[in-house]
Amino acid sequence: MGFMSRKVLPACASICVFCPALRARSRQPVKRYKKLIIDIFQDSSPNDRKISKLCDYAAKNPSRLPEIARMLEHRGYKAIRNIQLGAIRILVAVYTKLFSACQVQMSFLAVSAIDIIRSLLDEHQEDEIRILGCSLLFEFAHNQIDGTYVYQLESLLSNLCVLAKENGPEQRQRQLRSSGLRGLSAMLRFMGEHLHMPSEYDDVVSAVLCNYELSYIDVDSSASAIEKPGFWAQSCVEKISEFCKEATTTRRYLEPIFFYFDAGKHWSSRQGLAFTVLQQILHFMESFGNNCFLLAVLVRHLDHKSVSQEPLIKAQIVSIAASLTQQSTSEVTVVKVSVLSDMLRHLRNVLMASMDASLQPLLGDYTDFQLAIQKFLSELMKNIGSPSPIFEAMALTLENLSSTSLFSQSTMYSLLILGSIMAAQPLIIPNQQSFPEALLQQLSLAMVHPDSDTRLCAHRIFETILSSVHISEDTSNISVLSDQLAMPGESAAIRFTEDQLALLFSAVWMGSSLDNNVPGNYEAKFFTFTQTLQLSPARKSKDIFAKSFQLSLSIRAIAIEVDGHLSPSRKRSLYLLSSAMLGFVSKFYNISGILNQIGDLQARSQEDPFLAISNCRLVVRNGVDSNEYGTPIDNAAASELLEQIRKETDISTESLVSLILNSSSMISELDLAHLKNNLLEMFSPVSGGWAFDFNAHSNRARPWVAVVNKSSSFDEKAVDSKDNFTMENGADFSAFSSNRHVLKHSDIIGVSQLLKSALEMAGTVAKVSSSTASLPFSAVTMKCEDLDLSAKRKMPVWANIDESKQLMPSITAECYEVYEMLSESHGKDGDVTHYPSINSDNILQLPPVSHYDYFLRAARC
Numbered sequence: 001m002g003f004m005s006r007k008v009l010p011a012c013a014s015i016c017v018f019c020p021a022l023r024a025r026s027r028q029p030v031k032r033y034k035k036l037i038i039d040i041f042q043d044s045s046p047n048d049r050k051i052s053k054l055c056d057y058a059a060k061n062p063s064r065l066p067e068i069a070r071m072l073e074h075r076g077y078k079a080i081r082n083i084q085l086g087a088i089r090i091l092v093a094v095y096t097k098l099f100s101a102c103q104v105q106m107s108f109l110a111v112s113a114i115d116i117i118r119s120l121l122d123e124h125q126e127d128e129i130r131i132l133g134c135s136l137l138f139e140f141a142h143n144q145i146d147g148t149y150v151y152q153l154e155s156l157l158s159n160l161c162v163l164a165k166e167n168g169p170e171q172r173q174r175q176l177r178s179s180g181l182r183g184l185s186a187m188l189r190f191m192g193e194h195l196h197m198p199s200e201y202d203d204v205v206s207a208v209l210c211n212y213e214l215s216y217i218d219v220d221s222s223a224s225a226i227e228k229p230g231f232w233a234q235s236c237v238e239k240i241s242e243f244c245k246e247a248t249t250t251r252r253y254l255e256p257i258f259f260y261f262d263a264g265k266h267w268s269s270r271q272g273l274a275f276t277v278l279q280q281i282l283h284f285m286e287s288f289g290n291n292c293f294l295l296a297v298l299v300r301h302l303d304h305k306s307v308s309q310e311p312l313i314k315a316q317i318v319s320i321a322a323s324l325t326q327q328s329t330s331e332v333t334v335v336k337v338s339v340l341s342d343m344l345r346h347l348r349n350v351l352m353a354s355m356d357a358s359l360q361p362l363l364g365d366y367t368d369f370q371l372a373i374q375k376f377l378s379e380l381m382k383n384i385g386s387p388s389p390i391f392e393a394m395a396l397t398l399e400n401l402s403s404t405s406l407f408s409q410s411t412m413y414s415l416l417i418l419g420s421i422m423a424a425q426p427l428i429i430p431n432q433q434s435f436p437e438a439l440l441q442q443l444s445l446a447m448v449h450p451d452s453d454t455r456l457c458a459h460r461i462f463e464t465i466l467s468s469v470h471i472s473e474d475t476s477n478i479s480v481l482s483d484q485l486a487m488p489g490e491s492a493a494i495r496f497t498e499d500q501l502a503l504l505f506s507a508v509w510m511g512s513s514l515d516n517n518v519p520g521n522y523e524a525k526f527f528t529f530t531q532t533l534q535l536s537p538a539r540k541s542k543d544i545f546a547k548s549f550q551l552s553l554s555i556r557a558i559a560i561e562v563d564g565h566l567s568p569s570r571k572r573s574l575y576l577l578s579s580a581m582l583g584f585v586s587k588f589y590n591i592s593g594i595l596n597q598i599g600d601l602q603a604r605s606q607e608d609p610f611l612a613i614s615n616c617r618l619v620v621r622n623g624v625d626s627n628e629y630g631t632p633i634d635n636a637a638a639s640e641l642l643e644q645i646r647k648e649t650d651i652s653t654e655s656l657v658s659l660i661l662n663s664s665s666m667i668s669e670l671d672l673a674h675l676k677n678n679l680l681e682m683f684s685p686v687s688g689g690w691a692f693d694f695n696a697h698s699n700r701a702r703p704w705v706a707v708v709n710k711s712s713s714f715d716e717k718a719v720d721s722k723d724n725f726t727m728e729n730g731a732d733f734s735a736f737s738s739n740r741h742v743l744k745h746s747d748i749i750g751v752s753q754l755l756k757s758a759l760e761m762a763g764t765v766a767k768v769s770s771s772t773a774s775l776p777f778s779a780v781t782m783k784c785e786d787l788d789l790s791a792k793r794k795m796p797v798w799a800n801i802d803e804s805k806q807l808m809p810s811i812t813a814e815c816y817e818v819y820e821m822l823s824e825s826h827g828k829d830g831d832v833t834h835y836p837s838i839n840s841d842n843i844l845q846l847p848p849v850s851h852y853d854y855f856l857r858a859a860r861c
Contacts (some may be wrong), residue, residue: 033057033068041075044086046093054094055101065108068098073112080119083126091116092132099143106144113140114152121159127176130163134179141186147194153187157200160184164207164229174229177211181232184208188236192243197252205256208236214276237277241284247335250293254281255301262306267316275320282324292330295321299342311369318343318372325379336384340393343380344414347373348397352410378421387427387469391436394418394461398442405451412446412457419464427469435494439465440503447507447528452516459524466531469493496536499686501544504532505551506685512555512574515566518629519610519620522577526618530584538588542671545589546678549660552581553653554683560646568638569630575645576611580618582656587616591663594656607641609634653680 036054040047058065072094079087095113102109117140120133137156163180166173184204191198198204213230225231240257244250257277260266266273282294298321307313350366350373381390394415402408446458496504508525511517529551538544556578558564559571566574586594610624628634657679661672 033064034071037071040094041087041090043090046090051094051097055097058098059101062102062105062108065102065105069109069112073116076116077119080123080129085126085128088129088132092136095136096139099139103143103145110149114149118156121156127172131175131179134160134163134183137183138186141190144190147196150191150194150196153190154198157187157198157204160187161200161203161207164211174227177229178227178232181208181211181229181236185232185235185239188239192239202256205260208233209257209260209273209277212237212273212277214271214273234280237280238284241281242288244285244293247293247296251297254294254297258301259306267313267320270319270323275323278320278324279327282328286330292328293335295325295339296335299339302346311366315368315372318369318376322372322376322379325376325383328383336380337389337393340380340390341396343373343377344393344397344418347414347417348410351413352406355410356406374417374421377418378425381421382425385427387429390422391439395436395438395442398446401446403450408449408451408454412454412461415461416457416464419461419468422468423464429469429493432493432495435496435500440500444503444507448510452518452521455511456520456524459528462528466494494535496532498536498541498544501532501536502547502686504528505547509551509554509683509685515570517570517573518626519573522573522611523618523620526577526580529581533585533588546675548585550679550681551683552578552585553656553679555581557653560642567630568635568642571642572608572638573611576608576613577618580613584616591660594659594663
């Protein structure tokens with residue numbers, strides 16, 4: 001029953017006849033785990049058979065684990081204090097076996113094991129002791145089943161980082177650094193699995209990257225690979241890549257790596273440390289199935305203060321990003337759209353610095369940076385392949401278009417560069433698609449920007465988009481700048497709907513009213529007009545037929561009018577633009593009766609020194625000095641030419657309309673009168689169904705639209721004389737201009753008007769709800785708010801009268817009938833609703849609710 005003891009006294013050293021300890025010691029057996037531990041430490045080296053017996057005993061008797069841990073800890077401290085390497089090796093082997101055999105009961109061993117590990121790592125007299133401590137830490141971290149001890153282990157990171165940076169003889173340095181990095185690899189895996197970011201992560205990154213080898217080390221290639229620090233450094237990078245599963249985590253784990261590259265100037269070489277590490281991270285992130293957030297975080301690093309004023313380093317970073325993009329195999333995601341938007345922003349800043357000499361000393365020479373950005377954009381578009389994400393990024397960039405000339409021009413130039421890259425490598429779509437709504441709206445608004453160069457760039461971007469997108473089945477027949485007047489719609493990849501055509505026509509009309517246009521603006525407007533007409537269902541739509549001629553005739557009317565806010569040189573250019581548009585539309589619809597008259601007009605307009613009509617196209621003359629356009633001398637010459645045109649031209653707008661109607665085969669007898677009225681009216685831009693309103697006095701999407709409207713005189717002749725009030729920053733009714741509120745008979749709403757208004761609003765809501773499915777959230781929000789504003793504008797005048805007891809002069813019979821109808825309908829429903837008595841004092845005083853509420857009650861809605 002165990003060892004026999006010669007002692008007969010009890011443990012208390014007192015003699016008592018009744019003490020149960022007064023018996024032979026041979027009757028008290030020694031606990032088996034003590035015997036096993038004693039046997040294990042009697043050997044000079046670890047004995048696997050004896051250690052296995054202890055582990056089996058501990059697994060079958062988990063209640064003994066605390067005593068086993070205390071006994072091992074006691075022997076461990078003694079061995080470390082006396083630097084007994086054999087006992088320390090045995091201790092590490094015993095703990096390693098216990099970790100794997102008693103994972104579920106790890107809590108009984110964890111505290112003592114962590115204390116032993118800390119003591120081993122703190123011992124600096126013998127390198128082998130610290131190496132054994134790293135080995136024990138590696139096994140302890142790999143056998144954890146939860147994150148209970150993550151903070152206790154975090155306190156050991158500083159010891160591991162010191163080991164990973166140890167200097168000395170090559171053999172000693174290699175062994176210590178390999179051990180330290182091996183422990184860091186296990187710690188990173190353990191902490192990453194439990195979503196823990198260590199506070200000393202910057203030191204970990206420094207320790208890992210200073211041991212990183214540029215050539216990849218495969219563990220299967222050599223048996224001694226695991227003894228190299230570079231292998232474990234690559235293992236640590238792999239663990240870091242595995243944790244980059246979403247944008248925030250990726251940024252937190254990768255930013256310290258970028259800071260290390262910044263401090264050590266590691267971005268310079270394409271085969272340097274930065275490119276090699278990021279290449280490995282990209283490979284592992286994609287192999288783990290994580291979305292590619294690396295490019296997004298890398299591009300965002302360009303804004304960091306450590307590199308924001310270093311154009312050369314930023315160019316090197318972008319070059320590495322371009323190489324990574326070329327190697328990336330991930331699918332197109334929203335992340336890449338964000339990356340494209342960020343690079344466009346950086347390109348805009350570079351262009352802005354080159355345009356403003358005062359900014360160059362602050363921003364430096366950005367030539368290399370610009371070239372690197374262009375190369376990156378080219379690689380990114382090759383990687384994306386589909387035009388839809390690119391169009392979305394362009395729309396996002398235009399949403400923030402500034403009204404300042406410098407900012408707006410640099411933004412548009414950046415999109416032009418993107419468009420030229422798109423044209424160099426055409427994008428393929430499976431079939432014909434409509435022009436993207438969001439991008440079309442932003443381009444239309446840019447076409448009426450106060451700055452002339454910005455407007456010109458908007459039209460050029462529109463041109464490059466049409467020329468860069470092709471259908472996958474056949475791309476050989478596409479010619480956006482074709483001289484043929486036949487529609488290229490059969491082979492064109494992008495089509496325009498009738499609503500989109502109306503929007504673009506409105507942009508051409510509004511942009512023509514600005515008094516700072518240059519000859520290039522009119523050439524660009526003509527291109528937009530002709531391509532929009534050709535890529536729309538124009539031959540099947542009478543509305544498009546009417547709009548195209550109406551726009552051309554309206555511009556002609558403005559050009560030859562005597563008064564107006566435009567300078568003579570702009571009117572001369574408008575006259576040439578209208579002549580070219582009329583000629584193109586006439587040939588497009590094959591209206592032979594008007595072609596001769598149009599030919600005379602075009603021949604007369606060739607006296608313009610800046611613009612010319614060639615092959616049915618409006619072009620800027622070669623060799624002209626644009627600085628002379630709009631000068632007093634040029635305006636005087638333009639005035640004489642316009643005066644001659646007014647005297648010599650005997651073709652009025654009415655006669656042109658008659659020729660159009662008589663020569664067209666699309667018009668039936670029933671449509672003649674209606675179409676004639678439309679053609680004789682001035683063109684009016686679209687006012688609904690979009691996230692903005694060209695006619696709105698207050699445009700939240702683009703504030704300059706209101707300025708354009710306010711300065712434009714194009715629509716002044718088309719103002720309805722019946723509108724006797726305006727809505728700008730509130731209601732300003734001319735009917736209530738006097739101190740005494742007088743209500744006119746025509747201002748009181750009738751039953752038919754009420755029903756018509758309700759049906760109109762219901763139809764508008766249904767139309768908006770069904771047509772905004774593809775619009776972004778901001779566009780839908782602006783639509784809803786604009787619809788509410790439009791509804792308020794359509795409210796009758798008497799709905800805005802203050803609820804004061806002011807006397808009305810009279811009551812119309814129609815209003816009284818409406819009131820009686822509503823009262824009877826409420827009475828039939830049995831509602832206990834008391835209406836005020838009908839008299840001339842309060843008949844038109846509304847309750848706190850809207851008049852639509854009573855109408856809905858009567859209709860039982």
